[in-house]
Amino acid sequence: MRASQLFLPTLRDPPADAEAASHKLLVRGGFIRQLSAGVWTYLPLGWRVHQNVVAIIREEMDAIGGQEMLCPVLTPAELWEKSGRIVYPEVFKLRDRNDRPFVLPMTHEETFTFHAAELQSYRQLPQFWYHFGTKERDEPRPRGGLIRLREFIMKDSYSFDRDQAGLDESFLRHAEAYRRIFDRCGLRYYEVDAEPGMMGGSESWDYLVPASSGENVLALCENGDFGADTEVGRAVPPPPTFPAALDRTQEIETPGVGTIEALADFLGIDPRATSKAMPVVKSDGALVLGLVRGDDRLLDVKMAAALASDFRPAQEEEIRRTFGAGGGSLGPIGVSVEVVADEALREGQFVAGANRDGWHLLGVQAGRDYQPRFADIREVREGDTCPNCGGALQLQAAIEVGHIFKLGTHFSERLGANFVDEDGSERPIVMGSYGIGPARVIAAIVEQHLDEAGIAWPSSVAPYDVHVLALPGLDEQAAQVADALEHVGRRVLLDDRELRAGEKFADADLIGCPLRVTVGKRTLDDGAVDVRNRATGDEHRVAIADVAGVTV
């Protein structure tokens, strides 16, 4: 390809509204352009990279028996009413001229399950279908270039098995394929337990790529034996320094003490030896008391998982009616509601609210003084330690590039995707769903393969293998070099634009093809060119006759 004819609008400066490195470089390099918040066009170079990522995914999906198909974007709302997902606020909804309701799907479980209803017999299972489909999500806040989009292409695949054992097998095969995909894309990533979500799946794993602009937070053990998404993973907080143990709880007046810091100061104790109570109301209206250590924070996604319900903070009036005290004086003793206590409160005696304004209790011990249900509901923090080996945990922002999920029978039951099993009985198909966002893969690759000058694409996804620079006056010679490379199957971008050498070098660094070949007077007299490795910066002189043989 000749750069003089390529639509390649590179920019010297990053757009003012870009924050993430991948956002800045992909825009500057002429890979993508924004159309609206979270809505982007791939320009020619960006689409080539996208196609390369897609090709890798396709190969690995096919390698585990995937059958590629394509489902439409426009989808009758009826399917989503059956699955129950129609109520999600992120779902784009629209109507046709006859007022028939449609949705624009955020993923395609409903549609694939609709087709899976044609599967009749266990003899046809397992099946494994996928497509690269356009997803639409009315995100409340798109951001970061390609990191959170309102419209994007996703590889979503679906497995259809006769039983749980089959699903487990399909799930693991996907995990293997995903590892190969992300390896081939040059990503450093972690496979971690994920938040299963509200659809009742039993297990799900996330693929998280450490990158500062990511939205997930990864907890990693210094000894390498633990990695978890902090929305799911359990970590061990540093132990408290407890005051002398008491035989029974003791009331103490704490006038005007409204915060944990004030309480610890007033009593002269370690804040870690206190507890705090968070009254919440489940979606069925039941009030529950969440209890975490004084220095910890309740993490809402963990709490929701522990309660198996959404919840909201209780209101002042509800608190007073239930506990007979205000929000700053609540505790777990003598209450009529369920108490969900964090694991950190299992051992030891903590200070707790007395359910009496201006009073606390000393020496409150779980099991002896109150009977909670224990759950991991605290937010993982810097300074926590590894649950496996006790090593220090490090927190790191990460981009979620893939998610694999044991769905079970939620969709097959609601959409009537049943099969007849060997014993003649009809059963719902057991499903898994598996997603990868190529756009996020691209963003993640850039975040991990860049320097001050621009992107350094891994060869597997680079828009071109070799970037040949024709320095002024040497267009013909450069074209010959480019031809020689193309003849041996290399994908070549020939910069034949009428620009100064410095500008071509800068653009080449920015665009980030793995190899750069400079055709200039300086070396041509010797019948040679300079070949530079973008990632390492290594440059060496190669005779033109040998240039077709150079590799990264």
Next chain:
RNA sequence: CGGGGCGUAGCGCAGCCUGGUUAGCGCGCGUGCUUUGGGAGCACGAGGCCGCCGGUUCGAAUCCGGCCGCCCCGACCA
């Protein structure tokens, strides 16, 4: 949805507070000459609904009101 910021040429910005000729600057773009291995120099030139609508005023990029859009933080998030 809450908080903050921004909207002036393709990109980055100044001007606005304190209203007043033809709305500026850098980069980029076009033409010519000189240059030519790391974002050149000179000259000439093209390019603007100053986000939109309304109001105040003799006069609005500038003041006031409403709306729209975009970014960041939070909330939210299969």
